[in-house]
Amino acid sequence: MKEKIHPEYGKTTITCACGAVYHVGSTKKNIRVEICAKCHPFFTGVQKIVDSGGRVERFRQKYGYIQGEQEAKESGNR
Secondary structure (H helix, E strand, O other): OOOOOOOOOEEEEEEEEEEEEEEEEEOOOOEEEEHHHHHHOOOOOOOOOOOOHHHHHHHHHHHOHHHHHHHHHHHHHH
């Protein structure tokens, strides 16, 4: 292997939003995640809403009402 081209590998901590902490080896330090094996619905069997709005709703909240949107709805109803 060539020297000085590989990232440094060491122990790090992965912290989940639910509070679970994992100590693993990685090239990054102090990783934060939103979902882990302790809180993911596939592993727990409990459905939990993570995203309360879809892409379109987030877009509308971010950029507000778009003028062309109303015109497209009116022409589509005819």
